[in-house]
Amino acid sequence: MTKLRVRGLTKVFGSQPRRALELMEQGYQRPEILERTGQLLAVADVDLDIDEGELFVIMGLSGSGKSTVIRMLNRLIEPTAGTIELDGEYIDALSPAGLRRMRQQKMSMVFQHFALFPHRTVGENAAYGLKVQGVGEDERRARAIEALETVGLGDRVDAYPHEMSGGMQQRVGLARGLATEADILLMDEPFSALDPLIRRDMQDLLAELQSGLDRTIVFITHDLNEAMRLGDRICVLKDGRVVQVGTGPEIIDNPANQYVEDFVSDVDRSRVLTAEQVMRAPRRTYRPSDSPREVLEWLDEQEFNGVYVLDDQERILGVARDDRLVKGIRDGVTRVGDLVIEDYASAGPDTLLSDLAAIAAHHTVPIPVLDREGRLLGVVPRARLLGALSNEEVPANA
Secondary structure, three states: OEEEEEEEEEEEEOOOHHHHHHHHHOOOOHHHHHHHHOOEEEEEEEEEEEEOOOEEEEEOOOOOOHHHHHHHHOOOOOOOEEEEEEOOEEHHHOOHHHHHHHHHHOEEEEOOOOOOOOOOOHHHHHOHHHHHHOOOHHHHHHHHHHHHHHOOOHHHOOOOHHHOOHHHHHHHHHHHHHHOOOOEEEEEOOOOOOOHHHHHHHHHHHHHHHHHHOOEEEEEEOOHHHHHHHOOEEEEEEOOEEEEEEOHHHHHHOOOOHHHHHHOOOOOHHHOOEHHHHOEOOOOOEOOOOOHHHHHHHHHHHOOOEEEEEOOOOEEEEEEEHHHHHHHHHOOOOOHHHOOEOOOOOEOOOOEHHHHHHHHOOOOOOEEEEOOOOEEEEEEOHHHHHHHHOOOOOOOOO
């Protein structure tokens, strides 16, 4: 369900925006418009559909227009043209009083530089949005404490910002956004001022919180790995225009143009692609009643060490390994199901390739990918995994 719908969103900085809009409609790009008119086309004809409960990332290099876009969503910057709908209500048409209510109740914002009041305690900072809403003091404090506990700062309610590290201050900023219980959380490069390790911790925290809170989040970043790690979908901007919108794997596998391809060339694929993107159907599986000799002959033909044995529900009973099969045949065993071992590791569809690599290093058979009920969806052979990590095309049957 679409929560936020944006159409034709445009921002021109300058005293003669109409002339810039005319040139934009004629197909002129930002540099040409600036040269001809002296007007800066910061954002040009942006269309977006952001779903309820989605963590939607807008990313691009410095000057791409991403921060201007997010500030137009709550009208901290007034659009020059275009429409913004939140739950079917046009934000760009709201009166000043209606805009204040929208900001207080429906949209919270977390800034890059924390924006904490130094003379207020952590609890008071976290409760500030509630104070603006007119919430009573007791309820404000209770909700602020709950939000601070959510971000791991429940014991610092009465501390002051100067007594806290940068990462802790940003947690307070996040708690302030959560405390209002707004439908949408706008986050403008919230972690970019943090040290790399603290930044990683904050990314982990946001991902964990989102899995439980299911808020609609619009997240701005210039860091591609951060975008790929956090975003359900990603919008790539260049010179104020949308270049591509898609999931991380979609953008990596099918870049819209050379700009996007160059942009994603250095991304850590192991932390973006998942087992579901690289798995294939198993070449063969067996049932418990099948003959050990038949299984061994197939393994010998394929030059494999083992194969999975499944029950009638497509769940793995174990691995039929060549050395066990040889011994079983000598001992007169007639059912392969009596020879399987459970010495295997599995993955889910969403398992990252970085995690699969650690498994594959000690695994003699392709890694099985299982659904929530434990049924086999596909397998990831080592060659296929290495090919995906190195961005080399691997044959479909590898």
